Amino acid sequence: MSQMVRSAARGVFASRGRFLLTGTAIALSVAFLAATLVLSDSMRGRAASDIAEALAGTDAVVQGVSLGEPGGGPGDPARSVRRSLDPDITERVVAVDGVDGAASQWVGFAKLVVDGSTVGTGTASDVGRNWVANPALNPFRLASGRPPTEVGEIMIDRSLADDAGVAPGDVVQVLTATGMHEATITGIAAFASADAAPLQRTVLLADGAVSAWLDTAAPTEVLVDVAEGADRTEVLGRLSAVSDADVVDGPDYIRTVQDDATSPLQFLNVFLLAFAVVAFLIGVTIIFNTFALTVARRRRESGLLRAIGAERRQVLGGVVIEAAFVGTIATLAGLVCGVAGVGALRWVVGLTGVSLITGPTIVSPTSIAIAATAGIGATILSAWIPARRAAATPPIEALRESAAEPRVVSRARTASGLVLAAAAIAGGAVAVVGSNPVWLMLAGAIVPALVLCGPAIVTASARGSSPAARRAAGVSGSIAAGNLAASPRRSASTALALMLGIAMVSVFSIFASSLTSAMGTDVREGLQADLVVTSATPDFSTIDPTLVGRIAALPDVDSATALSIAEGIVAGKAEAIGGIDPTALPTMYDLDPIAGDLADLSSGGVAVVGDDPARLGGSLKIEFERSTVEAPIVAVVERSTGGFEAPAYFVDHATLDASVGRLLDAQVFVDLADGAGADTEEAVSALVREAPGSFLATREEHVASSGSEIAAFGYFIDGMLILASFIALLGVANTTALAINERSGEMGLLRAVGASRRELRRIVRLEGALLSFVAASIGIAVGAGFGWAMIDVTGGTEIPSIVVPWARLAVTLIIAVAAGVVAAAWPAFRVSRVPVLELVSRDR
Numbered sequence: 001m002s003q004m005v006r007s008a009a010r011g012v013f014a015s016r017g018r019f020l021l022t023g024t025a026i027a028l029s030v031a032f033l034a035a036t037l038v039l040s041d042s043m044r045g046r047a048a049s050d051i052a053e054a055l056a057g058t059d060a061v062v063q064g065v066s067l068g069e070p071g072g073g074p075g076d077p078a079r080s081v082r083r084s085l086d087p088d089i090t091e092r093v094v095a096v097d098g099v100d101g102a103a104s105q106w107v108g109f110a111k112l113v114v115d116g117s118t119v120g121t122g123t124a125s126d127v128g129r130n131w132v133a134n135p136a137l138n139p140f141r142l143a144s145g146r147p148p149t150e151v152g153e154i155m156i157d158r159s160l161a162d163d164a165g166v167a168p169g170d171v172v173q174v175l176t177a178t179g180m181h182e183a184t185i186t187g188i189a190a191f192a193s194a195d196a197a198p199l200q201r202t203v204l205l206a207d208g209a210v211s212a213w214l215d216t217a218a219p220t221e222v223l224v225d226v227a228e229g230a231d232r233t234e235v236l237g238r239l240s241a242v243s244d245a246d247v248v249d250g251p252d253y254i255r256t257v258q259d260d261a262t263s264p265l266q267f268l269n270v271f272l273l274a275f276a277v278v279a280f281l282i283g284v285t286i287i288f289n290t291f292a293l294t295v296a297r298r299r300r301e302s303g304l305l306r307a308i309g310a311e312r313r314q315v316l317g318g319v320v321i322e323a324a325f326v327g328t329i330a331t332l333a334g335l336v337c338g339v340a341g342v343g344a345l346r347w348v349v350g351l352t353g354v355s356l357i358t359g360p361t362i363v364s365p366t367s368i369a370i371a372a373t374a375g376i377g378a379t380i381l382s383a384w385i386p387a388r389r390a391a392a393t394p395p396i397e398a399l400r401e402s403a404a405e406p407r408v409v410s411r412a413r414t415a416s417g418l419v420l421a422a423a424a425i426a427g428g429a430v431a432v433v434g435s436n437p438v439w440l441m442l443a444g445a446i447v448p449a450l451v452l453c454g455p456a457i458v459t460a461s462a463r464g465s466s467p468a469a470r471r472a473a474g475v476s477g478s479i480a481a482g483n484l485a486a487s488p489r490r491s492a493s494t495a496l497a498l499m500l501g502i503a504m505v506s507v508f509s510i511f512a513s514s515l516t517s518a519m520g521t522d523v524r525e526g527l528q529a530d531l532v533v534t535s536a537t538p539d540f541s542t543i544d545p546t547l548v549g550r551i552a553a554l555p556d557v558d559s560a561t562a563l564s565i566a567e568g569i570v571a572g573k574a575e576a577i578g579g580i581d582p583t584a585l586p587t588m589y590d591l592d593p594i595a596g597d598l599a600d601l602s603s604g605g606v607a608v609v610g611d612d613p614a615r616l617g618g619s620l621k622i623e624f625e626r627s628t629v630e631a632p633i634v635a636v637v638e639r640s641t642g643g644f645e646a647p648a649y650f651v652d653h654a655t656l657d658a659s660v661g662r663l664l665d666a667q668v669f670v671d672l673a674d675g676a677g678a679d680t681e682e683a684v685s686a687l688v689r690e691a692p693g694s695f696l697a698t699r700e701e702h703v704a705s706s707g708s709e710i711a712a713f714g715y716f717i718d719g720m721l722i723l724a725s726f727i728a729l730l731g732v733a734n735t736t737a738l739a740i741n742e743r744s745g746e747m748g749l750l751r752a753v754g755a756s757r758r759e760l761r762r763i764v765r766l767e768g769a770l771l772s773f774v775a776a777s778i779g780i781a782v783g784a785g786f787g788w789a790m791i792d793v794t795g796g797t798e799i800p801s802i803v804v805p806w807a808r809l810a811v812t813l814i815i816a817v818a819a820g821v822v823a824a825a826w827p828a829f830r831v832s833r834v835p836v837l838e839l840v841s842r843d844r
Contacts, residue, residue: 029283034338108214145187319387327379417452454492506783520706542693578647579656596635605634764828772820
């Protein structure tokens, strides 16, 4: 055994360059996987521990009856939409036998404004709360200063204070549902031991300011402290008896809050994990390719060992130990880099505008074990498969073997691949025709189909491109194309890694482009206003409701109208309900009515966004936090107002205000008088600048920026493309180096018959470029097809049409080809420096 270990170690050190590239691919794949798992653990673990600590004194919670689950997008809080409590609920709770104390908790929208600018971006929520005087029930702790005691005094969380650069004693403003309020910071708070509540920016108010600032007459929930020694179950039953509300046990409430805190980021965890798995598969492909070629090159050596008495298990064991040696070292390096690189992954994710839960990195032993097992296990398995085949080869046959791989592609293999490809295409077609996502699973058969058909595809591509390569690069191009066709399995396995990476990126690029287009289509087709005022953050309304009136009063402004949005429950699902002026809005935004009359909204009707005119005349029930509206459907419109959370239903302002209270505006549309000049636009701009939380754009600017909520998603995709492509191109470099070693005699003959060093380098670089071109082209085709089918089946009304970003995909193809040239440059340079006689004399 010790002899086998020493032999494996000598084999690794004898081929340091090859195994360094292989080890780097393993390390990067493991690092990405480990960083993703650790980041997910850190966010969940940090949020869970902070919430458990903050709510440790809460034994029970009284909440309004749940109306339905929210339907918001990424970053929206996942809490249920609930009916308002009675104003006197806290007094009734305190009077319950077994209750030692109770505290009202009001929650609403509140955004900090400093020096005329709102503080905080991203998907974290801007939350206003009352300061709870009972320390056992208060989730916040005093970090510095004092609590607010009067109207006009506030505390803010420590993270928000750091972002704003403010301290106790500073005078700021707070934007709430009732407008802008002057406030003095009296203290800084911490959420338990954390700087802030997970994914929230919190402004804490005095009890006296809650009703006027947050526009609420009743608490959002009541926190309950059960007396020591009292039977909690009995107390919960008595609490249910005195209130028409939901009573939740403290531990259950804590678990719900913990789940809600991280649920907005679940989509991100899934997305990152998908990329991590693809990157890992790319790494595994490279590992398998390297060991397959290494074992093939050693067939003579293996046959010689078998001829002098070595057993099959000894030959197999030597290769497996060699793989375990490389895999263990590379995996350990990957784990270290992955844990250390969590901060870098946070930064890359931050490019998307998604707010993350901050705090120290939490390294779970389970996550480390998963990443380590995957790295070492995949390396050993990738080596074991070709080693087992080599160990089973009779010694005489192995000694006779002269080529590293057979140059004839098995017809049975190609036929099997074609069958799988046909099944994958059929599955995608059935999924699209029948709108059944289950059939998309069959479309996943395209991956094994590419594995099986890869050699035939590469051979056909190489032979087909040979005339073009000859015209473009002369004899060098023909030789490069011939080299690919001469080693189809090696070329195909190398191309597969790049195919997977580019296919994955293509799918998400199509998704991002289609979603961006869907979000902007309504804006491009419907917007008629000259100017548009938008909220500071796309997910929350932040425009002072008095701004529209001040703009409308300006000279040379024909009219101005606002859009307000509230969340209501329709058929058990949360939907965005838009409040509009049914007379003014249609002159500035064409909602494209197909049935009914929007003017009838003034009489208490509702307009439905859709394409079914038969809904006209029906009725609709909308449940809000404070009331329920049952209204006749008086209009059906095909177009909404654009954006990630565009309203699915419209009512007039009076109906919405009566149902939910005063709202901040989401958008303001402005129509200028004919002949209005730059002075009028500047006057509007001046008013907008005086209203923090508002941004002004012309019609052209607003149309161009429509869908900007996910524009940053493209940066994230680009980052993932770079990483996946880098790992894949390590395989190109590694395989090119192996191929050069295999064809050293052939290259020596080329030099002997007159080929210059420059021409030799050119041949190798062209081979890398052709291989990358074939891989990238197939990857883009597969990604485009699968992405098209997936979006068509699952996109629904949110993504009504598929948009393929051909320009981005063309750039991806160009970058892949250029990177293939770069990956082959160093092996090409090395072989060009080897003397001719040494090349010719090398054992093939």
